[in-house]
Amino acid sequence: MNKIGIIGDADSVLGFKVFGMDAFACETGEEAAETLHRIVKENYGIIYITERFYKELGKDIAKYEELRIPAIVPVPGIDGSYGMGLSNVKRAVEKAVGADILFSDK
Numbered sequence: 001m002n003k004i005g006i007i008g009d010a011d012s013v014l015g016f017k018v019f020g021m022d023a024f025a026c027e028t029g030e031e032a033a034e035t036l037h038r039i040v041k042e043n044y045g046i047i048y049i050t051e052r053f054y055k056e057l058g059k060d061i062a063k064y065e066e067l068r069i070p071a072i073v074p075v076p077g078i079d080g081s082y083g084m085g086l087s088n089v090k091r092a093v094e095k096a097v098g099a100d101i102l103f104s105d106k
Contacts (some may be wrong), residue, residue, distance in 0.1 A: 002045025003043065004046045005024060006021050006024065007023065008026065008052070008075075022039075024039065027063070028054060032085050036049070040070055044070050047071070047072045048073050050078060
């Protein structure tokens with residue numbers, strides 16, 4: 001069975017332990033990138049990353065986009081949402097369907 005983890009600043013991720021997730025508190029983007037690569041190798045099936053680090057780790061995350069596992073999902077951190085989660089859903093639907101059927105004005 002695959003594990004679920006979350007990467008982000010300490011204030012944002014520690015509460016997720018209550019839900020049985022492994023929380024990885026990081027202070028820098030470099031530390032978050034190292035953690036991401038390490039836990040991918042440890043067979044984490046779902047990896048949540050706070051939007052702050054998700055934005056910083058774009059190239060690192062891109063290495064795993066075509067893989068079925070892990071699913072790497074941005075989540076708002078303690079500092080609020082940057083709107084990345086909704087943006088990713090929109091992009092995934094466009095990729096699957098070939099058109100923007102969710103937010104189109106037409």
